[in-house]
Amino acid sequence: MEIQADINKNTEFDLTNVQMAYLMGRDKQFELGGTSTHAYLEIETELNIEKLNKSLQKVIDYQDMLVRSSFRMEGKRFFNKSLSMKYLYRILVN
Numbered sequence: 001m002e003i004q005a006d007i008n009k010n011t012e013f014d015l016t017n018v019q020m021a022y023l024m025g026r027d028k029q030f031e032l033g034g035t036s037t038h039a040y041l042e043i044e045t046e047l048n049i050e051k052l053n054k055s056l057q058k059v060i061d062y063q064d065m066l067v068r069s070s071f072r073m074e075g076k077r078f079f080n081k082s083l084s085m086k087y088l089y090r091i092l093v094n
Helices: 017-025 049-062
Strands: 069-072 076-079
């Protein structure tokens, strides 16, 4: 099944309230600000990590906005055509 988004890639979009909060949290003017949102998890699993990595990569490759979405401090996001790099995502295993 293929899903087509009806999005004009030349249009700016307002950020959601949560996205705006994440963006503002990166600003050093706020107490405890100046850092991006991140997470560190340790999970014991018997999942096939290589298969999971390949599946996740397919989603990233298919969805341009996961790689080419940019944000403006005034609360807008846009499709950044200048970002044409291939993003390789890997889940690290120790």
